[in-house]
Amino acid sequence: MNLSIVIPLLNEEESINELYHWIAEVMQSNGYLYELIYIDDGSTDKSWSLIQKLSAVHPEVKALQFLKNFGKSQALHAGFALAKGDVVITMDADLQDNPEEIPALYKMITEDNYQLVSGWKKKRYDAFISKNLPSKLFNLAARKTSGVKLHDFNCGIKAYQKEVIKTIEVTGEMHRYIPVLAKNAGFHRIGEKVVLHQARKYGTTKFGAERFIHGFLDLITISFISKFGRRPMHLFGALGALTLFVGFGFSLYLGIDKLLLNPTGRLITERPQFFIALTAMILGTQLFLVGFLGELILRSKKDSKNYIIKEALNTSE
Numbered sequence: 001m002n003l004s005i006v007i008p009l010l011n012e013e014e015s016i017n018e019l020y021h022w023i024a025e026v027m028q029s030n031g032y033l034y035e036l037i038y039i040d041d042g043s044t045d046k047s048w049s050l051i052q053k054l055s056a057v058h059p060e061v062k063a064l065q066f067l068k069n070f071g072k073s074q075a076l077h078a079g080f081a082l083a084k085g086d087v088v089i090t091m092d093a094d095l096q097d098n099p100e101e102i103p104a105l106y107k108m109i110t111e112d113n114y115q116l117v118s119g120w121k122k123k124r125y126d127a128f129i130s131k132n133l134p135s136k137l138f139n140l141a142a143r144k145t146s147g148v149k150l151h152d153f154n155c156g157i158k159a160y161q162k163e164v165i166k167t168i169e170v171t172g173e174m175h176r177y178i179p180v181l182a183k184n185a186g187f188h189r190i191g192e193k194v195v196l197h198q199a200r201k202y203g204t205t206k207f208g209a210e211r212f213i214h215g216f217l218d219l220i221t222i223s224f225i226s227k228f229g230r231r232p233m234h235l236f237g238a239l240g241a242l243t244l245f246v247g248f249g250f251s252l253y254l255g256i257d258k259l260l261l262n263p264t265g266r267l268i269t270e271r272p273q274f275f276i277a278l279t280a281m282i283l284g285t286q287l288f289l290v291g292f293l294g295e296l297i298l299r300s301k302k303d304s305k306n307y308i309i310k311e312a313l314n315t316s317e
Contacts, residue, residue: 001033001035003087011044016050034085041070042068074170077170087105097197115187124197141219158178177222181222184222233295240283244284251277
C-alpha cells in the first residue's frame with residue numbers, strides 16, 4: 001500500500017463525490033496503490049449515506065462514523081489507527097485542499113527522506129480579519145514557542161511516514177500541533193511545501209472564532225508538556241524552592257525583629273509579614289509535593305512499560 005488518504009469531515013455532502021473522483025483521478029494517473037479513509041465526525045446531513053455508496057462500489061474506500069461530533073483530533077486519531085499505507089496523507093473534505101498536491105508530497109516523504117511534510121497555504125482565499133490575521137498571529141506564536149519552523153501549522157493537507165502517525169497520539173484539539181507532537185516524539189525531519197488554497201465551494205466553515213482561543217490554550221499545554229512533561233520536578237521544585245525561600249526570609253525577618261530589634265512591639269501574628277510567610281511556606285510545600293507526585297507517576301508508568309517489554313521478551317523466548 002503506497003498511500004493512505006485520511007479525510008475527516010462534518011456535514012460535507014455537497015463535496016464528497018466530487019472530492020472522491022478528483023482524488024481517484026490523481027491516484028490512477030500516478031499508478032498508486034492506495035486507500036481512502038473517510039472519518040465522518042457525527043454528520044447530520046447525507047454525508048454518511050454518500051460515503052456508504054462510494055464504499056459499496058469502490059473497494060479502496062473505507063469509512064468510520066462517529067455517533068456524535070467528537071472533533072477533528074479524534075477523527076484523525078481514528079483514521080491513523082486504520083491507515084496501512086507507507087505514506088499517510090491528511091486533507092480536508094471541503095475542496096479547499098487540492099489532491100493534485102499529493103504526488104509531490106509523496107515524493108518528499110519517499111525520496112527526500114522527510115518524516116513529515118506540512119502544507120503552507122501561502123496565498124489564502126479566506127477573510128483577512130476573521131481568519132487570515134488570527135491565523136498569522138497563531139502561527140507566529142506556535143513557531144516561537146515550539147521551535148518548529150513552519151508557516152502554517154493548521155494546514156489540513158499534510159504527509160507523514162507511517163511510523164509518525166503510529167507513534168504520536170492526537171487528542172483534545174491537538175490536530176493543530178501534530179508537527180510539534182512529532183518533533184517531541186523524536187521525528188525531526190519536518191518539511192514544508194507551498195500548496196494551492198482554493199476558496200470554499202460548498203457550505204460554510206465548521207470552525208468559529210473560538211478555535212483561536214482554544215488553539216492558544218492548547219499551545220500553552222503542549223509547550224509545558226514538551227519542556228517539563230518528563231521532568232515535572234524541575235518546574236514545580238524550582239517554584240517551590242523559590243516560594244519557600246520567600247517564606248523563610250519573612251519568617252527570619254520577623255524572628256530577628258521580635259527577638260532583637262523590637263521585643264516590645266506588636267505580636268508576630270498581628271503583622272502582615274506573618275501571613276505572607278505562612279502562605280508562602282504552605283504554597284512552597286504544595287508545589288514540592290506536586291513535583292514529587294508527578295515524578296512518581298512518571299516512574300510508575302516507566303516501570304509498567306518495562307514490565308510489559310520484559311513480559312513480551314519472555315513470551316517470545
